[in-house]
Amino acid sequence: MANVLVFAEARGGELRKIALEAVTAARQLADATGGGDVHALLVGAPGIAAKATQLGTYGADVVFVAEGAEFATFARESVAATLAERAKAGSYRAVVIGFSAQGRDLGPRVAAKLDAPIASDVTEIAASGDTLTVKHPGYANKVVLTLVLSGPMAVISVRPSAFTAKENAKAARVEVVAAVPASTPVVTITEVKEGAKGRPDLGDAPIIISGGRGLKAAENFKLVEDLADAFGNAAVGATRAVTDDGWRPHSDQIGQTGRQVSPQLYVAVGISGAIQHLAGMRTSKTIVAINKDKEAPIFKVADYGIVGDVLEVLPAFTAAVREARKGQG
Numbered sequence: 001m002a003n004v005l006v007f008a009e010a011r012g013g014e015l016r017k018i019a020l021e022a023v024t025a026a027r028q029l030a031d032a033t034g035g036g037d038v039h040a041l042l043v044g045a046p047g048i049a050a051k052a053t054q055l056g057t058y059g060a061d062v063v064f065v066a067e068g069a070e071f072a073t074f075a076r077e078s079v080a081a082t083l084a085e086r087a088k089a090g091s092y093r094a095v096v097i098g099f100s101a102q103g104r105d106l107g108p109r110v111a112a113k114l115d116a117p118i119a120s121d122v123t124e125i126a127a128s129g130d131t132l133t134v135k136h137p138g139y140a141n142k143v144v145l146t147l148v149l150s151g152p153m154a155v156i157s158v159r160p161s162a163f164t165a166k167e168n169a170k171a172a173r174v175e176v177v178a179a180v181p182a183s184t185p186v187v188t189i190t191e192v193k194e195g196a197k198g199r200p201d202l203g204d205a206p207i208i209i210s211g212g213r214g215l216k217a218a219e220n221f222k223l224v225e226d227l228a229d230a231f232g233n234a235a236v237g238a239t240r241a242v243t244d245d246g247w248r249p250h251s252d253q254i255g256q257t258g259r260q261v262s263p264q265l266y267v268a269v270g271i272s273g274a275i276q277h278l279a280g281m282r283t284s285k286t287i288v289a290i291n292k293d294k295e296a297p298i299f300k301v302a303d304y305g306i307v308g309d310v311l312e313v314l315p316a317f318t319a320a321v322r323e324a325r326k327g328q329g
Ligand SMILES: Cc1cc2nc3c(=O)[nH]c(=O)nc-3n(C[C@H](O)[C@H](O)[C@H](O)COP(=O)(O)OP(=O)(O)OC[C@H]3O[C@@H](n4cnc5c(N)ncnc54)[C@H](O)[C@@H]3O)c2cc1C
Pocket: 211, 212, 213, 214, 215, 238, 239, 240, 241, 242, 253, 254, 255, 256, 257, 258, 269, 270, 271, 272, 273, 274, 275, 276, 277, 280, 290, 291, 292, 293, 296, 308, 309, 310, 311
């Protein structure tokens, strides 16, 4: 029986989807060890405490809340210090965080402070007695590594969408804790640039419409935007060829050197399917590819393929989605 600490990521006063997925992963791990407790740490600007009960709905037994004006942006050093302090205060077998942009920053800092092993980008966690075993895709998802984590405590960051958030209601006790200030702050956040307004973040979006060089010109991304609008809850992604050419911002890039996503539906528009792109999206639940070349590698990972010119297929696709969603919000 082992207790697990989980970092509940929030942004803009809201819990992120990865927070609920991390709580679900932590719950599974605690249950697998014979029913330990899940403790969540929620850090945010004043008011974030209102979100604590939601973590109980997904399986947290205790929620520690640290509020502070500095957390309006991601005060990385203070968040890491607060999480490490909390981890030291309890006897936890593991600290679970999301493998998001915040989690990638936080995980190694916390592992170093705890002198604990870290496994990043984890898609499965198993426990047998005292042994923790995790799976982590490597080499652009070509292989799956099985890692055994030794030591009394381990840090595990879970891949977004690898664990589906499941309700598992607990009457979570909420406890306010003090944030630990960074001892020697070396990073100051001077500006935060918001992504595209009105669209979900790539990491949270259930649907992603992603465009490649097959769109021929930056202005043709309007067709990708139109399809995303027709679905209503879709984000727009791109290949590196497109972001390198300046058609889309780098923040839209999906792949080995961009974002790693795993939505319910990924629509690849005019994308060849280079291994570096597949590294960021091949774990999507359903993949639809549109390409004029029927031999394009993207069709090897696609569940549905449309062979045709994107400039003709996209408007028809968008019209069909609009028709199917008529009357829905
Ligand atoms: C170290 C390294 C890291 C990299 N990291 C990434 C990364 O993170 N993400 C990433 O995406 N790439 C990455 N790349 C680049 C990657 O290798 C590919 O070059 C890139 O993904 C290709 O983008 P693309 O599919 O848009 O373009 P192309 O490979 O040029 O493919 C365009 C596709 O569009 C099709 N097409 C053309 N016209 C039409 C039309 N009218 N209708 C329908 N289809 C059409 C073509 O048949 C073709 O399949 C990386 C490369 C390296 C070396």
